[in-house]
Amino acid sequence: MASSITATARQAFDLFAQGWTTGDFEPYIAMLAEEMTFWFPTGTHRGQFSGVAGRQEMIAKCRDHTIAGDRLTLHPPTYTHTNGTSVMFEFEADGLYGGNPYKGHNAIAFEVSDGKIVGFREYFGDLGE
Numbered sequence: 359m360a361s362s363i364t365a366t367a368r369q370a371f372d373l374f375a376q377g378w379t380t381g382d383f384e385p386y387i388a389m390l391a392e393e394m395t396f397w398f399p400t401g402t403h404r405g406q407f408s409g410v411a412g413r414q415e416m417i418a419k420c421r422d423h424t425i426a427g428d429r430l431t432l433h434p435p436t437y438t439h440t441n442g443t444s445v446m447f448e449f450e451a452d453g454l455y456g457g458n459p460y461k462g463h464n465a466i467a468f469e470v471s472d473g474k475i476v477g478f479r480e481y482f483g484d485l486g487e
Contacts, residue, residue, distance in 0.1 A: 364438070366389075366470045366473055367445035369389065370470075371468065373385045377420060377424075378432055381423075382424070383420035387416075390413050390474065391413065391471065391472075391475060393408070393476070394408070394413050394416065394476045395408045395476065396416045396419075397479040398419065403415055416478055426457075428454060434449065435449045444468065444477065445468050445470065451482070462482050465480070465482075
């Protein structure tokens with residue numbers, strides 16, 4: 359079971375990374391459960407949201423990045439940790455964020471249930487870099 363959770367989380371990470379590169383997050387959004395927990399540490403989408411509101415906030419965040427022209431390269435994870443139904447990826451990212459160059463060390467945790475993403479938590483480096 360852990361391997362299917364890891365495989366689903368890896369697919370979500372890859373599609374999320376693709377969304378950052380292309381601006382098209384729709385394949386990633388298709389992996390989201392109808393109700394989920396979303397946690398983000400800063401900016402417009404700061405806070406913790408759950409249920410339908412969590413999914414809506416995750417989608418809004420993705421679409422806001424597309425509209426803003428934010429484009430990042432999420433490099434392959436250097437560390438993956440699995441704990442029950444959660445999988446955390448640590449990776450480097452660089453590109454354009456908020457109209458400014460960005461380079462940082464990030465971590466994203468996906469919680470998986472029944473082949474869907476039911477939780478998303480993100481942690482990242484200095485946005486001022």
